[in-house]
Amino acid sequence: MKRKYKMIDLCAGIGGIRKGFELTGRFQNVLSGEIDKYACLTYEHLYGEDPTGDITTESFKKRIEDTPYDVLLAGFPCQSFSRAGKQAGFLDSTRGTIFFDIADIAKRTNPKIMLLENVDNLLSHNKGDTFRTILNVLVKELGYKVIGVEESSDGKLLFNTKDFLRNSKNFGVPQNRPRVYIICFKRDYWTDRVDLLTEKLPTSSNKKLYESLHDVLEMGADLKFFLSSGYLETLEKHKNRHKEKGNGFGYQIVNSTDNPLPISNALLATGGSGKERNLVIDTLNETAGKMASSKKTPLNDRGVRAMTPREWGKLQGFINYAFVDKEGVDHFSFPKEVSNTQQYKQFGNAVTIPAIEVMANFIIDCIDILGGNQNEG
Structure with missing residues (x-):
């Protein structure tokens, strides 16, 4: 029987990202975090678990530190970042935003894999500086291989923003909904095998729920x-x-x-x-x-x-x-x-669940390329 990877569902909403991953049969949720009262009601109604939790608080971060898990999922809001000095590092410039707290959690708990989802405006936000800062935090300060990002010999990150943008209309539903997906693999855990993952994110689904x-x-x-x-x-x-x-x-x-x-x-x-x-x-x-x-x-x-x-x-x-x-x-x-x-x-x-399901299956394919259970135990 194939192993189920444990995941945490942050900025959980009503659990769309969680559900997309669960539909693959390869992921099991172990902790959720959401602050909207009514979203929490729906989440508990659907999953039988109260997701109430503020990821910006030290107490919730401690809960995560005490919870063994493999995959971090978060549909975080798009916010402005400050201009940090060169010595402060990229992460410091995100302080006061939800992304900072997600990065802080990743720094403390070293998830093997992360999926982050956001609105398409993230790519152009603050003339592109916000997205570049996020990638620099993930790659250079947290040590992740981000699908769609290469690093030049002089340390510059090379990427095309279009490679992160995917539209729900290509994933089985008749809705024009472009969204940003960022998928990351922890280099320390998966080793340099992560450089085998040169593939781009899936662009479409074979499954069509509705013709129009x-x-x-x-x-x-x-x-x-x-x-x-x-x-x-x-x-x-x-x-x-x-x-x-x-x-x-x-x-x-x-x-x-x-x-x-x-x-x-x-x-x-x-x-x-x-x-x-x-x-x-x-x-x-x-x-x-x-x-x-x-x-x-x-x-x-x-x-x-x-x-x-x-x-x-x-x-x-x-x-x-x-x-x-x-x-x-x-x-x-x-x-x-x-x-x-x-x-x-x-x-x-919410997210479009069929699109998330495709991303989750893509992650499973990446795990197979990386050797699957070789590092387990």
Whole structure:
């Protein structure tokens, strides 16, 4: 029987990265850390474990130090780094950010492998200095081989930022969601065999969950998801104002009939804008003139609505995929305390599980190249 690698799930959200790794059958979670109260409720509901823990605190770092593990997983937020003096080192310039705490944990506990996930803006953040600093910390100060990074003879790190960017639309779901993935192997543990890992990160998946957004949408949604006529009119005015200025901002209907294979825009945790860029036409219910409890004006007569949280969950691989058992029963659900607003936020903050699953299988392939169990024991 092949060994299961122990992992810790930091900045855990509702456990999407964890689930992607668990789907491979080769990883076992031993500790989680998350500070958002409602995300913790959902996480415990799904996994039976309370992930509450602040990775910036000394007490939680001590918990990690006391927990034997192999793989560190973290979907950390993108934050500004300070400008440190040359003597301070790259790590010092990240102080006060979540990345600093992740790097500090890695320095204390020496995980054999790490996967870090972030928004695509990380690559251009602070004119690219933020990403360069992260790579310098990982390679030069923590001693990791980062997939996609080579070191020149004079010590300069050579990389192409595009090699870290992967899009959910290429991993089985119809969602345009570019994200940064950083995969690292500890040089001291795996030895110089890590230099055999010259391969780039996977660019796509053979598994297709849906042909297009048409297969995701569940028509005839509850009236509460339909826009009021007044709100739709406001959105149209806003879009027209920007259009006159030559901007492409504004609401978007993503299932227009002129596109046979539509995909959604990226789902966002920021509420309104994430929904407004992903409106759909749903004419299965007659909405013209009807009122919904939370609306100040009657519903619009075009059938324009927001996608439902359930549809967002399908686009992220939580619903209709990751929690489906061998009998075909889907075990994903939210606890009753989690509102629709929180559900949108949690899915918008989450990773796309099928993309993470591919990255986890890539790590297993790398372990095989490195000799697998030769260093175990």
